[in-house]
Amino acid sequence: MEGFRALNMPRGATVMSEAVYDLHMFVLTICIIIGIVVFGVMAYSIYAHRKSRGVVPAKFSHSNALEVVWTVVPFAILLVMAVPAVRTLLALEDTSAAEMTVKVTGYQWFWEYEYMDGDAEGVAFYSSLDRRSDRARGLRSDLSPREVDNYLREVDNPLVLPTDTRIRFLLTSNDVIHSWWVPEFGWKKDTIPGFINEAWVEIKEPGTYRGACAELCGRDHAFMPVVVVAKEPEDYRQWVAGRSDTSDHGATVAGREREEP
Ligand SMILES: [Cu+2]
Numbered sequence: 001m002e003g004f005r006a007l008n009m010p011r012g013a014t015v016m017s018e019a020v021y022d023l024h025m026f027v028l029t030i031c032i033i034i035g036i037v038v039f040g041v042m043a044y045s046i047y048a049h050r051k052s053r054g055v056v057p058a059k060f061s062h063s064n065a066l067e068v069v070w071t072v073v074p075f076a077i078l079l080v081m082a083v084p085a086v087r088t089l090l091a092l093e094d095t096s097a098a099e100m101t102v103k104v105t106g107y108q109w110f111w112e113y114e115y116m117d118g119d120a121e122g123v124a125f126y127s128s129l130d131r132r133s134d135r136a137r138g139l140r141s142d143l144s145p146r147e148v149d150n151y152l153r154e155v156d157n158p159l160v161l162p163t164d165t166r167i168r169f170l171l172t173s174n175d176v177i178h179s180w181w182v183p184e185f186g187w188k189k190d191t192i193p194g195f196i197n198e199a200w201v202e203i204k205e206p207g208t209y210r211g212a213c214a215e216l217c218g219r220d221h222a223f224m225p226v227v228v229v230a231k232e233p234e235d236y237r238q239w240v241a242g243r244s245d246t247s248d249h250g251a252t253v254a255g256r257e258r259e260e261p
Contacts, residue, residue, distance in 0.1 A: 010184065013209060013230070015202040016092050017186030023088045027081050034077075092187060095198040098168030102159070106171075106178030106191035106213065109220035113159045116170070120240045129223045130154040137223065153210045158227035162236035163203045171197040176218060182211035182226055190215055203230040 011021045049055045101116040110128035115121060133152050136143040145151045161167055171180055173191040181188030188211075189199045203209075211226035231239060 012186045013184040013203055013205055013207065014186055015204065016088075016200075017184060018204075019088050019091065020186045023084055026084060030077065030081060093198075095168045095200045097166060098200060099166045100162075101168045101170060102161070103170045103172070104159075104180050104191060106173040106175075106180065106217070106224075108175050108218050109213070109224040111155075111159075111180070111224065111226065112174075113157075115240075119237060120243075123240065123243055125157045127155045127157045127159060127227070129225060130156050134223070150210070152223065153212075153225050153227070155225055155227045158208070158229045160229045160231060160236065160239050161201075161203060162233040163206050163230050165233060166202050167200060169199045169201070171199065177215050178213045178217045178224070179215035180211070180226060181214035182209050182228055184209045185211075185228075188214050203228075206230050206232055206235075 009021060009024050011018055049057075100118050100120070103112075103114040103116055105112040105114070107126075110126055112124065112126050114124040129152070132143065132148045133145075133150075133154055135141055136145045136148045136151060148154075169180070169189070171189050171191045172195060173193045175193060177193070178191045179188050180191055185201050185203075187199055189197045191197065207230055209228040209230065211228075213221055213224045213226070215221075217224075
């Protein structure tokens with residue numbers, strides 16, 4: 001059963017990813033019922049009305065009643081799917097009533113996170129590929145990717161967020177288009193130079209959530225993973241307290257010296 005479930009879309013870890021999952025299951029159920037009915041009628045017709053039984057085909061060519069039915073019924077089914085779909089889409093885009101805001105900036109090839117308000121205001125840091133992944137990715141490296149936990153899926157400074165909190169993201173870029181993507185959050189958003197996109201999450205369970213840049217952004221596109229560590233609000237506050245005076249904004253990127261942008 002577990003293997004079978006792996007074929008389905010994951011539930012994700014946020015309020016919206018679950019809403020998206022529920023919508024997906026609702027529409028999928030309707031599709032399966034339609035599939036069973038249509039193929040069932042087809043199979044029955046092929047079997048019951050076959051030539052060898054001597055069935056004589058009907059000769060009529062038009063039926064107003066039937067045409068009305070096969071127009072109105074699909075239309076009604078589409079409406080039944082459209083209403084919850086639009087409702088979910090609007091909720092996904094509604095970044096109002098956020099309890100805190102994090103600004104995400106894409107760079108070639110790492111991320112910057114800035115906490116915009118609350119206790120964490122002023123906390124800002126770069127998040128780049130962890131050193132062991134960076135070492136192992138070289139062609140003639142002494143370190144094998146097999147020896148690295150979460151190879152290419154680990155960063156030096158993960159984004160730390162509180163659970164059960166409505167968090168707004170402001171997403172932009174400093175050079176080319178990137179895309180910030182954590183599959184378990186149920187969305188991905190392009191980060192575009194000169195534009196600010198918005199999105200939001202409310203993470204339900206503490207844990208580590210991994211993603212990646214999802215927009216081909218140049219040579220090291222494959223080497224800018226996203227790691228989010230979700231903590232209980234109390235643990236998050238402790239992290240902020242221990243963090244705010246030691247912003248390592250000037251850290252190096254995976255071992256290489258880098259200019260301050
Ligand atoms: Cu990128």
